[in-house]
Amino acid sequence: MERFVAETLGIVLSGTRLVVACSGGPDSMALLAMLHALRVRGGFSLVAAHLDHGLRPDAAADQAAVAQLCHHLDIQCISQRMDVAALAAQQRMGLEEAGRLARQEFLARVRSDHGAQWIVTGHQLNDLAEDQLMRQLRGAGWPALGGMAGCDAASGVLRPLLLQPKAALLELASTLRLPFRNDPMNEDPRFFRNRIRNTILPLFLAENPSYLSQVAGLWLLAQLDARHFSMAMDAAPALPDHGGTSLLLPATALRSVDAAIRLRCCKRALERLALGAPQLETLLALEAAFTAGRIGAVFHFPGRVTARVLSQGLHFSAPDAAATSP
Amino acid sequence: MERFVAETLGIVLSGTRLVVACSGGPDSMALLAMLHALRVRGGFSLVAAHLDHGLRPDAAADQAAVAQLCHHLDIQCISQRMDVAALAAQQRMGLEEAGRLARQEFLARVRSDHGAQWIVTGHQLNDLAEDQLMRQLRGAGWPALGGMAGCDAASGVLRPLLLQPKAALLELASTLRLPFRNDPMNEDPRFFRNRIRNTILPLFLAENPSYLSQVAGLWLLAQLDARHFSMAMDAAPALPDHGGTSLLLPATALRSVDAAIRLRCCKRALERLALGAPQLETLLALEAAFTAGRIGAVFHFPGRVTARVLSQGLHFSAPDAAATSP
Numbered sequence: 001m002e003r004f005v006a007e008t009l010g011i012v013l014s015g016t017r018l019v020v021a022c023s024g025g026p027d028s029m030a031l032l033a034m035l036h037a038l039r040v041r042g043g044f045s046l047v048a049a050h051l052d053h054g055l056r057p058d059a060a061a062d063q064a065a066v067a068q069l070c071h072h073l074d075i076q077c078i079s080q081r082m083d084v085a086a087l088a089a090q091q092r093m094g095l096e097e098a099g100r101l102a103r104q105e106f107l108a109r110v111r112s113d114h115g116a117q118w119i120v121t122g123h124q125l126n127d128l129a130e131d132q133l134m135r136q137l138r139g140a141g142w143p144a145l146g147g148m149a150g151c152d153a154a155s156g157v158l159r160p161l162l163l164q165p166k167a168a169l170l171e172l173a174s175t176l177r178l179p180f181r182n183d184p185m186n187e188d189p190r191f192f193r194n195r196i197r198n199t200i201l202p203l204f205l206a207e208n209p210s211y212l213s214q215v216a217g218l219w220l221l222a223q224l225d226a227r228h229f230s231m232a233m234d235a236a237p238a239l240p241d242h243g244g245t246s247l248l249l250p251a252t253a254l255r256s257v258d259a260a261i262r263l264r265c266c267k268r269a270l271e272r273l274a275l276g277a278p279q280l281e282t283l284l285a286l287e288a289a290f291t292a293g294r295i296g297a298v299f300h301f302p303g304r305v306t307a308r309v310l311s312q313g314l315h316f317s318a319p320d321a322a323a324t325s326p
Numbered sequence: 327m328e329r330f331v332a333e334t335l336g337i338v339l340s341g342t343r344l345v346v347a348c349s350g351g352p353d354s355m356a357l358l359a360m361l362h363a364l365r366v367r368g369g370f371s372l373v374a375a376h377l378d379h380g381l382r383p384d385a386a387a388d389q390a391a392v393a394q395l396c397h398h399l400d401i402q403c404i405s406q407r408m409d410v411a412a413l414a415a416q417q418r419m420g421l422e423e424a425g426r427l428a429r430q431e432f433l434a435r436v437r438s439d440h441g442a443q444w445i446v447t448g449h450q451l452n453d454l455a456e457d458q459l460m461r462q463l464r465g466a467g468w469p470a471l472g473g474m475a476g477c478d479a480a481s482g483v484l485r486p487l488l489l490q491p492k493a494a495l496l497e498l499a500s501t502l503r504l505p506f507r508n509d510p511m512n513e514d515p516r517f518f519r520n521r522i523r524n525t526i527l528p529l530f531l532a533e534n535p536s537y538l539s540q541v542a543g544l545w546l547l548a549q550l551d552a553r554h555f556s557m558a559m560d561a562a563p564a565l566p567d568h569g570g571t572s573l574l575l576p577a578t579a580l581r582s583v584d585a586a587i588r589l590r591c592c593k594r595a596l597e598r599l600a601l602g603a604p605q606l607e608t609l610l611a612l613e614a615a616f617t618a619g620r621i622g623a624v625f626h627f628p629g630r631v632t633a634r635v636l637s638q639g640l641h642f643s644a645p646d647a648a649a650t651s652p
Contacts, residue, residue: 137533139540141547142468195533203526207463207518214465217606221467221589224613228586260554263547280543287550 001034001160002042008220009150011158014043016117018158019110021103022048022070022077024062026173027122029069029180031161033172035120036073049110049119052081053099056185065179078110096191104155111156118158123148126166129204129215130196137196141267141280143229146222147215163216232261233268246317247272254290254313263287266307266314273318274303290314327360327486328368334546335476337484340369342443344484345436347429348374348396348403350388352506353448355395356495357487359502361446362399375436375445378407379425382511391505404436422517430481437482444484449474452492455530455541456522463522467593467606469555472548473541489542558587559594572643573598580616580639589613592633592640599644600629616640 005011020035022028035046050066052059063079070077088098107119131147151158161169173180189195204211235257247269254262263283270278278301289297289309297309304319331337346361348354361372376392378385389405396403414424433445457473477484487495499506515521530537561583573595580588589609596604604627615623615635623635630645 136540137530137537139534139543141544142471142551145468145471145544192533200526200529203529204463207521208465211463213607214462217465217610218467218471220610221586221606224584224586224589225468228584231584258550258554258557260547260550263550280547281539284543284546 001164002038004150004163005158005160008163008223009158009160011118011151013118017045017047017115019107019114019116019119020046020048020075021107021119021121022050022066023122023183024050024065024181025122025183026170026178026180027124027127027161027166029065029178030169030173030176031120031122032069032073032075033176033178035160036075046075047110047114047116048075048077049107050077050079051103051106052079053084053102054081055084055095055099056183062181062183065181068179078114080106082106096193108156117156118151119156120158120160122161122169123159124161124164124166124169125212125216126197126201128162128219129201129212130193132215132218133196133200133204134193139280140277141283143222143225144277146219146226150223163219165212229261229264232257233265245273245319246315248310248312249314249316251311251313259287259291262290266316269314269316270301270305270307273316274301274305276302278302286314327490328364330476330489331484331486334489334549335484335486337444337477339444343371343373343441345433345440345442345445346372346374346401347433347445347447348376348392349448349509350376350391350507351448351509352496352499352504353450353453353487353492355391355448355504355506356499356502357446357448358395358399358401359498359504361486362401372401373436373440373442374401374403375433376403376405377429377432378405379410379428380407381410381421381425382509388507388509391507394505404440406432408432422519434482443482444477445482446484446486448487448495449485450487450490450492450495451538451542452523452527454488454545455527455538456519458541458544459522459526459530460519465606466603467589467609469548469551470603472545472552476549489545491538555587555590558583559591571599571646572641574636574638575640575642577616577637577639585613585617588616592642595640595642596627596631596633599642600627600631602628604628612640 005013018035020028020032022032032046032048035044039046048066048070050063052063067077067079082102084095084099084102087102088095091098091101093101110116111119128147132145135145135147148159148162149157150162185191186194187198189198208214249265249269254265257265266283266286267278282299282301286299286307286309289299294309295311299307301307306317308315308317331339344361346354346358348358358372358374361370365372374392374396376389378389385407393403393405408428410421410425410428413428414421417424417427419427436442437445454473458471461471461473474485474488475483476488511517512520513524515524534540575591575595580591583591592609592612593604608625608627612625612633612635615625619635621635621637625633627633632643634641
């Protein structure tokens, strides 16, 4: 874990304060115990944070388990209860999505309140395998298919266990007799992630018992390629910004790079204008239309962003700018 | 199909002769009928080729169905029977592998006998989806994960239906009342491909009914990226060749490119020395060892090829050259 953070992610933890997101499950409890063991040598300090989603009658026991371990390790523990079901109903979203948003907000608040640099989560290699499969099913391109980031400066999230198999964490939690709890909602097949975890991933592991190594390898390759593509895009001239709601990728810049980089320049432009990943298929069609010189062709992306092939290049516009687009 | 061959694959069929690999299944029968319909406009000529693997008592009926369609369409049909089970026993390989080798040899012979440019196969989008999943399970990197080539100049294989869903071909075969046959061995769960086809792929399609579009998109992206990486590798100085069984990638050349390209230069060097895809994990470890300057580190690859980190660069050697390596 120390080598992964320092060498693969290139992050120095010395002198920082970390918020450890702690559900009470084996992964986050093992994470808390490991970070506790390393904190003197690593020169960082810890705060634990637990959110009760208000969805299960035995949630109080999860909170108690986290509090117990924190007390034992002498780590400050911040707990809060939120009504995620009410939030989901109010925002008209699924329970998974509402829970994710509630956690993000809670953890960001604890991070800010305690002047912490990172929110550290217990995501491990099995989670990464599930994430790769979910991205594959939802239509991700490359390197997005490699899976979630090891660290994300924007949200301040750090995932030091990302390449550790779940089995190793369970073993550690058992050996140390950590008071971890298993969430019965992880079995519910109504959730997409649970169907991946409990049905599809076991079939992959049955075909190749060392499939998790492939998951880790693919993730590492995706990191190299993300850096490579990022550099290649930077070599192409930057995007002039017309007031924040529209962008032009000049034809000369687009012609100075090959199709693989051109496609990713379009993806980056779209991500600057709206949240939501552009569909690979539409990106491919846009790139092909530019290359074929189909002036006037229009493509639609998430967030109601449109892309138009013009003689001067590719023009991307978000809804606010639609009225003033050329 | 015409646009895919001409635009995506960039292949001109006019003036060529094509060997159509025809098992008697719906895909290859639809392929034969489609090529027949296009042959005047396309300016190419056809020979059909059918191999009886000698594995099923009703194989004669497959051969008869192919012969019937060829007679109806006035296409010459070359048939042969081979004892694939005996070949598998003799070469100590699985039935799938022995069948694949027997087909390759047979089709290459028909191609050569008839002065044909391409061996055309009925591989379609569902086959490509299965191929992507098998590569994923076996540990492929990117862009190999995108799946089989649309055309392969070395083996002379062309797959014009690669982005056509199987359902469309089945519909065509039914509409035209083609005398196709279904191979009952496609159901046998002892074969890896059948478990992918009949168990894993249906789960993917249940989660995302348009998953096959993602498969096609990923394949197209892989083609762009393969060209991109190939150009980036060519920009790095070429590999000096020491007698064909060993290669040196000079340190100066390796340092002139980033890690993503360095890793693929290693992969290309390995593929020049031996058949068999190098494992992504070992490639990542080799690249990391070079970058960290771990002089003397040795890595082992398929075909008993070894790679050594030397001060002058990375040295790859096949077994024959092992005695003379530095």
